[in-house]
Amino acid sequence: MITPFFTISQDDEFIFIDVKVSHIRFNAQSIEMVVQDELFIFALPPYYLRLRLPFRCVDDERSHAAYDSKSECVKIKIGKETKGQFFPDLDLTTKLLARLNESEGKEKDAKNGGAGPLIQELDIDNNNIAASNSAVISEGEKFDWEVSQTQAERLSNLVEVAPDFKYGFNNTFSEIIGVSVSNGNDINELGDPEHTLSADRINERLIKENIKFDPEYYAADYIMAKYPSPDDDKNFKQLIDWKSPSTKKFMKWYKAQQELSQDARESIMNVEFSKEEQEKLLDLPRKSYLIEDPAIQKQLLLLLISLLFAYHFDMRETEGDHNIESAWTVGKLTPQISFLDAQLDNSEGNVLKAGVITSIRRALSYPLHRNYTLVQRCWDDVYYNLRGGKRLIIKSLLDVRELFRFHDVYYVYNKIWIDDLCSWVISDAVGEGLIRQLAHDLKKEYSSLSKADITFEKLNEDKMEEGEDREGHEQEQGRSQNDDDDDDEIVALNLEELELMAEQSFEEYQNA
Known part of the structure; x- marks a missing residue:
């Protein structure tokens, strides 16, 4: 049918x-x-x-x-x-479509002598829909981004537990990315995506981000943006001043609401889907999601934020006109896609802050334009996209989905992440109140960040040269090298220090 x-x-x-x-x-x-x-x-x-x-x-x-x-x-x-x-x-047609196999499930229950399924979906009481919306708003206001700390339980019998290598939406997929890698998937950066634990994905990502970041590249783009010249091959001012269509829609609606009286204002922005978008909604999975673990819920919201940031970065870099590299850009800037890393680095103690910093690190390491001011403008676009509500988010996610859908290899990321994310956002599990609070929490995090908070670990070449000379001398003398010298070969660089060094170098060049 x-x-x-x-x-x-x-x-x-x-x-x-x-x-x-x-x-x-x-x-x-x-x-x-x-x-x-x-x-x-x-x-x-x-x-x-x-x-x-x-x-x-x-x-x-x-x-x-x-x-x-x-x-x-x-x-x-x-x-x-x-x-x-x-x-x-x-207008959310996917949400209206009846659940699959409902009648089949009832027939099976009858054949089994009335034995019901282990997990059964219950219909929502539509008469209490207003109360449920209030509960969602209340839940959004109380959302906690702090890392939960639980004490590990001591097992009476030591049992070797097989590692779980699953990934994707709610950790339900496996044996998919490996096939795409063999077909030329250059978004993936994991050495062995099918057999890497979650914690190891974080470590591998951090190491490769540190290796990929180029201080000289960043310094050159910083000077090019601050002191532009006609000979530059990059126009940062044009990209920074560019206005996102979703941002303009929200700002137009918000200004119109401010001109109305308090009682006449709308709480949710009115967004209409085009015929093409309605057809795309019908292609989404028709599933119901039972996600009760708060940690998984946070991971899905972080995926939403990371994906929107990558999408708006590509929109700004291409000035709203996607190109053949757009899918690669979005995939590379999204750690959940390039490293299957849904947890991110929790060393900050705040998973939302960790997500923001991770996206910034990747945006300063991979794309053509690497500038902190440009990154901040992208975060503003994400904030206004969230403020626009669920439907404005869905329009962006549908656009992201199209970037991967037509690619011969990258389409797998729709299967393991984006299709289910779209359906989950459409469902009642994500309310307008939660999205609004998420926008405010995100604004607070990225606005409070300083350039000193964005750090990269790089090899100290001067120390390495000194160590090589000392090692050769000590070998001649028959002595062993001190193990502590390895720590001196790594230096932590932050953006504030890099920009200061770039300013000094540029001033010396100007005075030469």
């Missing part, structure tokens, strides 16, 4: 459903429609549509269906049980 393209709208009394069908297959006598409480079913072979609406509807004399040959749509009108009741999220 084919799920047809459809759109839904409403007024105070009716729900309007437009179902797109081919005129070749249209046969009025073959149409079957069922309205049963919240459930709506449309069947016209080979089309089949089954929706679960937020509230009850009734099939009475007011209901009507007609075929419009111009638009090739079956236009359906059904009445609301309660006149004037507002049905939320009718």
Whole structure:
């Protein structure tokens, strides 16, 4: 059966459903429609549509269906049980599609003598939807980003536990990235992605970020941005001054709201999906997610932030016009994609701060333009994207999904991360209150960071040369080298120090 393209709208009394069908297959006598409480079913072979609406509807004399040959749509009108009741999220078509295999599950239960499944999904009480939204907002306000500290339990019997090498959304995937690596996946940076533990992914990522960061490259871009000249091959001012479309949408809406009275203001930005975006929503997985572990929830929110940052960095670097390198850029700047690292570095004690610092480190190590001011502008874009609400986020995620969907190798990241992330954000598990609080928490973290907080560990070449000379001399004298000398070969550099050295070098060059 084919799920047809459809759109839904409403007024105070009716729900309007437009179902797109081919005129070749249209046969009025073959149409079957069922309205049963919240459930709506449309069947016209080979089309089949089954929706679960937020509230009850009734099939009475007011209901009507007609075929419009111009638009090739079956236009359906059904009445609301309660006149004037507002049905939320009718534009999130994926959310309305009924869960898969529901009837099959009931048949299996009947055959098994009424034995129910180990885990059973319960329908939401739509009458309490307002209360549930309040709970979500309250949850967002109380969200804690501090690293949880739990004491390890002592096992009475030492048992060797097989390591868990799974990755992706909710750690449910394996044996996928390895195949893509063999096909030329150059986004992946793990040496053995299928057999690397979570903690080892963090260490490998930190080491390779330190190796990849080029102090001279960063210093050159810093001088080029601060002291531009006509001969420069990079125009940082143009990129920094560029305005993101999502940012402009939010700022336009926000300014319009400020001109209204307090009672007339809207709490959620009105965002409409285009027909192409609605079709993309229908392609998303139709799943329900049972994620109760707070640590996993934080990881998914960090994935959302990291992915939005990488997306807006590419948008700013290409000035809103994606190119053939956009998928590579987004993948490289997202640690959950390039290193399958969902945990990130928790040494800061705050996982959100760790996520922000990780994204900054990668943005200053991989792309063509490496500038801290440019990075800050990208964080502003992420903040306004979050402030725009769930639908504005979904529009960005759908755009990211398209970058990977058409690639011969990178499409695997849609399967293990992005498809499920889109469906999870659409679901009731992520409320507008949580997103709003996430935006404020993010703003607080990246605004409070200083350039001294962004550090890289590099080899101290001067110490290495001295060590080589001393080693040769000590070998001649028959003495061993002190083990502590290895610590002197690593030096920690922060952006503040690098920019100061760049200024001094530039001044010397100007005075020469």
